[in-house]
Amino acid sequence: MTDRRDLTFEDLLRNAGVAEAQSRLERLAPDPATLPPSELERRRGSAARAGGGGGCGSGSCGCGSSAPSNTLLDKPLDRRQALGTLFGALAVTTQAVGACSPVSMESDEEREAKLLERDEFFKGNYRLMTPEEQTETVRRLERLAHLRGQGDVQIRTxxxxxxxxxxxxxxxxxxxxxxxxxxxxxxxxxxxxxxxxxxxxxxxxxxxxxxxxxxxxxxxxxxxxxxxxxxxxxxxxxxxxxxxxxxxxxxxxxxxxxxxxxxxxxxxxxxxxxxxxxxxxxxxxxxxxxxxxxxxxxxxxxxxxxxxxxxxxxxxxxxxxxxxxxxxxxxxxxxxxxxxxxxxxxxxxxxxxxxxxxxxxxxxxxxxxxxxxxxxxxxxx
Amino acid sequence: MHLKWFLLSGLRSATTGGRRYHLWMGTLTLVMLLGAYGYSVQLRDGLGVTGMNDHTSWGLYISNFTFLVGMAAAAVMLVLPAYVLEDVNFSRAVLIAEGVAVSALCMCLAFVVADLGNPLASWHLIPKIGILNFPRSMLAWDVVVLNGYLALNTIIPFYILYSHYTGRTPNKSRYVPFVYLSVFWAVSIHLVTAFLMAGLPARPFWNHGLLGPRFLASAFTAGTAFMILLLWFVDSETDYDIDAGAFRKLAMVTTVAAQVNLIMLGSEIFTEFYFPTHHVESARYLFFGLEGYDALVPWIRVALVMNVGATVVLTLHPLRENRYWLLSSCAVLFVAVWVEKGMGLVVPGFVPSPLGEIVEYSPTWVEVVVTAGIWAMGLFILTVLTKVALPIELGIERSPLIVQERPGQTRSQAGGKQRAGT
Missing domain, CATH: 3.30.70.20 (Alpha-Beta Plaits)
Incomplete structure (x- = not known):
């Protein structure tokens, strides 16, 4: 991690019991392209170990605003992102509560699937997606297919x-x-x-x-x-x-x-x-x-x-x-x-x-x- | 502060009443609960629990939707004379008509949502967050006009009632522009709904220029017929008297609309059957049955007989002026148009399919229960709106803040109190 602010945010999430959210962090960084490839790889790897996607709303996260001077606040948001942010914040909160409770009925996979489904719910029309968003949704769908026991599918775009x-x-x-x-x-x-x-x-x-x-x-x-x-x-x-x-x-x-x-x-x-x-x-x-x-x-x-x-x-x-x-x-x-x-x-x-x-x-x-x-x-x- | 009291007294009006009132509302609630159960089954298992299929992809829901848009549009027949022509006969009836419009629109929206396969994604219709394919898709037009008309028909009566409640005279320059808008809007909601179907070259049964005008004629038939029934009920069961002139004029509107509707129906039947082409198949299925499939034939024939019979009765002056004949023929017309314009219009559009295959449709218990539930919801809303509006219009319900705030304007309130006391 080169960016101190991201570190803060990541820690915040981890403390809240949301390790899965890491994969979303890539998108919160000011510009992932500027990160060294090894760093990107490390993030993806740790996200995969923790169970893949999930976490905050696609592209942005409401809870990020609690971190001091988060980059998110400087970013222009479209309305859908704002909506996702809102629900993302809600989800993270409920998830944090869930993680703190002594008895969790959900398996990690179920929880991961739920988070992926939520991100899928708030995604936009395919035609309006950026190539990155298309890659994101494809990754979510492939992972969801795996979690639902539909085997390993490859979805092309x-x-x-x-x-x-x-x-x-x-x-x-x-x-x-x-x-x-x-x-x-x-x-x-x-x-x-x-x-x-x-x-x-x-x-x-x-x-x-x-x-x-x-x-x-x-x-x-x-x-x-x-x-x-x-x-x-x-x-x-x-x-x-x-x-x-x-x-x-x-x-x-x-x-x-x-x-x-x-x-x-x-x-x-x-x-x-x-x-x-x-x-x-x-x-x-x-x-x-x-x-x-x-x-x-x-x-x-x-x-x-x-x-x-x-x-x-x-x-x-x-x-x-x-x-x-x-x-x-x-x-x-x-x-x-x-x-x-x-x-x-x-x-x-x-x-x-x-x-x-x-x-x-x-x-x-x-x-x-x-x-x-x-x-x-x-x-x- | 007024608003708080307004809402509180509205709540009080809606929740107090005699034994029959509570029985009525309790029954409606029960039916709504049944409908909610049916809808929960549909949400869980998908629209496969309905009678619809890939061939007949719209059914009872869209049929009722189509009919009810007409009901909502028919309010214009009272709004126009009451507000624009300042016809005193209609000054009291018009609020009730607007109540009918609001409840019919709520039912329309509920039927559309019930028909959606993926209702959770309906936020995709909201511009900016989603994409509303306006102006290209007629369904997008329908979303706009229905919600706009709902807003108009909520705002205007609310403003008038609220003014009365707070002891003020409604300011004409404030609401009359909206009234003018709503008059045009009423016509547009039903034309747009007709265009939604008439714009489909794939369905020759709908794809003709007469559909829009005919929608209007049948709407003004069934809609005003329902208003007559409802106003008669209000007139005889409450202290809110409806001017006899209103009944006379509405009966005339219903009669003329029913006549025009029949002329158009006759014109359609002539065009279809005088020289039958490929396009006649749907009409043949509806009126005579096709290759042994004839589920709709008894329905449409009975509806046709009812339609013609009631129109003849209404056309004869002595019969129309007789309250018994008037009310019964209004009830008959209402049911006849519901059959003819609902199932009799939507379903034959799909039979036979564009590739000539015949798959019949009949609704399942889920559809019937959900439909009944939505109708119960509409009647519930209508009852509440009427129950709240009448005491305000009668001057019984007034804001308790009036005396302190506006000592100069309490005359009408005092009068109202007096009348309530007697």
Missing amino acids: DQALEGVMYGYAFNISKCKGFRNCVEACVQENNLDRPSDRQYIRIFEKPDGESIDDLEHADATYGHEVPAEGHYYLGTQCFQCANPPCVYVCPVQATWQEPDGIVVVDYDWCIGCRYCMAACPYWARRFNWSEPEVPAEQLNPRQHYLGNRARKKGVVEKCTFCIQRTREGRLPACAEACPTGARVFGNLLDPDSEIRWVLEHKQVFRLKEDLGTEPRFWYYMD
Whole structure:
């Protein structure tokens, strides 16, 4: 510790029985970048030994004001930070009381999880987070997953790649209705198992019936496929260029990324389900109860805006497997398709397969009259 | 100091009453407690305990919300003549109408919160701390207009009551600007709620320009019908007499609104069924059933019959002027609009789904209990507001500080005391 004032504050916390708060201290220092790397490492190490995160409100702490001339007072706070500070102070107080009481029913892990959950509760909208805040929340979420027995997950925050706009094409002639894509999607995206959640729907229609008329299509067929005299048509989120769902969200918990993917900040969603009413393609799903994925089936490779753990009461949707596509891989559905009916790629790359399809096939989209401009086309051979 | 006495005497008014009053309030409290239990189950297990699902993602809560916004907006039918046109018939009734608006708005907000999947995150709606997607999201508009209207309808009557309580004459230049604002605001709350649905191209059943005007017509039907019932109760059960002219005029408003509502309904039905397109499926589901699914058919048909019947009765002068016919057709209209504009409007918007799938909705006991609880809360608030306001307006309740402070202005107070004594 080079800074005397920080020392005071740290001691104060330790005396109050809040060793975990150390990891938060990094953010209280005037500028962590100016600290020697060894010092930063030491702090992180001691925080980890003490059980990781927790402590004061994200980014700042109300109890710090009791330390003489704390740096916090010189820092400009935004309102959310102020709110966090307020509750942070409360939490530290209650925690200090708890630590002094002779019988503590909570294990250290439970307490740590509670503190992490509190910090998670007061965090902001993902889009407005600084890269540091994004790193913070990811670390909290990963730690929480560990504490909750969901194994060791890695949550990525990869940004949209430059010069990429994703598009999808679906070959109606080739799809045979096997639904491998559905299965792969469920596995990849950690979809809720008890409610049998699926982002993809495969509709079976008699040959000769118009594609536009989905009213008489069957998406729940259970017989052997391909059925004689039928064709198949898959739907999922079309990542519309003009998405009505994004327009209606009252808190901007859903938006379109620069690569065209419409994402949801699961922790910012208030669960009003207005977006579900607004979607003309029935692409959004709601967590009517706490979603469950057996630990052994959990996909640990996750993205903050993609397949990470959701909670009850929030909306989710297909993200073209953002956790895969931003690494340059195909979405799980496209990879799993055994018939080659699914073509995925970068619309801005003139040499991509999707561009070839769009330029050489007769393509159409669902409900084009609504002006939603889906980035998902159908075509036939 | 006045304020302290005001609140104290308000508390006293609200907590004293006869056996029937206590029985009524006790029953409401019991229903509210039941509702709270239902909500606790919903909070614990998630919205899966309701009948809603990914296909029909709004249900009984939003249905009641939609209906009640109309109830709140209907207060304008008394506010406008009473304050702006200075119609003496309405001078006493208007405070009660504002009470209805306040309680209806509290119920609206409660229904929206009950419908939220993640209510603890509702602070995300607060500008600056969270993000309010204003002006793009119509739901954000709704948050603004509902809270604004609640504030207006709390401030204006409070100022008037408080002035009376402290023996002052309310200063017009202080409250009339707010009254004008609230008149426009009343129309806007219901239009915004209609636009919330009409703005969705995904739902052809709602996505038409008539929805907003029709919301207003049905609101002024059910809202004024309820006011007539409530004012009749106040008139016959308390010393607070309502001018007979108020009933006559309100009955006329209800009648015209009901007629306009029926014309619009007929226009909608014609457009849907004269040359049925794909968009007719929801209306067909509502009125006739679709592929064997017909849960709403009996409801909407009964509501339609009630609607037409009551409107015909009200249209005939001799019947409308007969108190018995007036009150019963108001009750019938209220229920009919509740069905037609609640479940009959919200649920068919989701059936069939945008991809043509049919999943029916019926509310579970949790939804029913929570809904009943919120209605009980609304009636509780309405009762308390009325119970507090009436003695002040009758001059029975006056600030004990008046005599010492303003010896020159105690005449009205003395008069009030006299009347109370007789």
